[in-house]
Amino acid sequence: MTNRKEIINLLYNIADVLEFKGENPFKINAFRNGANIIRQLGDKFDIYLKEKRLGEVKGIGKGLQSVIYEYAEKGESSELKSLLENIPESLLELFTIHGLGPKKIKVLYDQLGITSIGELEYACKENRIALLKGFGKTTQEKILAELEKRKYFSKYILLNQADKIAKEIEAELSTIKSVKKFSRTNELRRIREIISQIEFVVLIDKEKTFIEHFEIADKKENRIFIKTNYQIPVSIYITKDVESYEKTLFKTTGSEEFLSKSGFDFIKLKGKGETEFFKSIKMEFVIPEMREEEYFSLKEKNRKNSDLDFSNMQGLLHFHTTFSDGRDTLESMINKAKELGFNYAAVCDHSKSAFYANGLNEERILEQKKVLKQITAEKNFVVFQGIESDILTDGSLDYSNDFLKNIDFVVASVHSQFNLTESDMTKRIIKAVENPFTDLLGHPTGRLLLSRDSYKVDVKKIIDACAANDVAIEINSNPRRLDLDWRWIYYARNKGCKFSINADAHSTEDLLYTNYGISIARKGGIQQTEVINCLSLNEFKKFLKRKAERNL
């Protein structure tokens, strides 16, 4: 089955080359639009493709269909091939650089013969970019900074991507007879938000038959590095008895700083497993996720292990539906929520300023209210009316206070104007937090892991404001976000904040992201009592009521 992502990329690539060649802008747009539509279709696209029913999808006409079907069949596109005649394919990667569009790329190509990222970097370092007409020193420096960032990012992958790879390796390991036991270790076992290498510890009884299963890239003592096509290294620590298995797993799990601050002496490490290892230095067992240096910045009373897991989640909050930019209907989202064991929900589609996401104006909110009343009754499952309201540049929300009274649950999030100064952004968000109708601050720092830095903001002040105004802080579980960052969770917990763990789901499949948010919350040591999603229906109603009381 052809990868959906490859097809999306293909259409973008065709659009880029067409633009580079100065073709009809509407034609270009048709390809980009098609790619966006496919992305939004998610896994439904696979069905349309398989059944050759793409013609039924609005926006995918005859031209795009033939490109897609050809690629699905042959793994290549004659359309792109003929466009790329006389142009090296590496030119395409230039389009992914922020700040470079078709016009600038054309100048680079025509005047300096630049056809790849490598050549671009070289030209920047030789100061040849700054001299081009339409460019300048600032642009050159921006490009260089962007290229540096890329090099750094390329060393990591997102947690969900690493999780997927790890699962593949686990499937493989469990088929090998000589393997008695295995576990993820290091970054993955500690649940880092981005992962630079995938590591396992295995317990085996026959080394030879085990190693035969892999193509070995390198070997160091008891550790093998495996040859793979993955972007990051994969390695396995091999142990042959239970004692060294337990010790190796323990040593490779905690961060170096954690282990040394705890005062472990590995030569004298005593006991049969992790619980006993901790006991031997008079420390309570610490769950793997929390074995980080930052652990020691927690107040003693907060150093308890997290007691959270998916089964504690009662309320599904902050998700999107086809009312705004979600891919699935409210009804199918609720069906999935029930299936996953949630007891109630609050739908939070985008607000009216979010025109890019088909945000809801007042009228449509009231329309949605009717639908969810109906669903609540039909499915015997309470669905609250929520909204993810844009925080406008001046810090006000998207609706009048008078109208906000109609909405049960208000998530306030920044979606635009990321470039304010730190002080303006901080003021803006604090004002939104102080709004008497705000219940939750959504993805508080706006970062997109391995792609966009958080906006400039004084996170401490934001957290203080949330604590002072009884506004929960989101742990956005989308693996691209994982925002609030776990390092700030410690500070927020010390301040007594409440949290909300949300997939920010735009489809039923996204709901499973919740697990990553829970892992990150566990990393912060968060207890069920600190999470509003863990409230029972009645407790949640009480939580919402606090607002009605302060708005009397």
Added chain:
DNA sequence: GCCGTTTTCGGCCCGACTGTTTTCAGTCG
């Protein structure tokens, strides 16, 4: 290239920002 129609052509989103200019082009969302 796609869509929709007074059905085979004509219209398709644009405002904000940035860095370059010398009044604006290019890029982004």
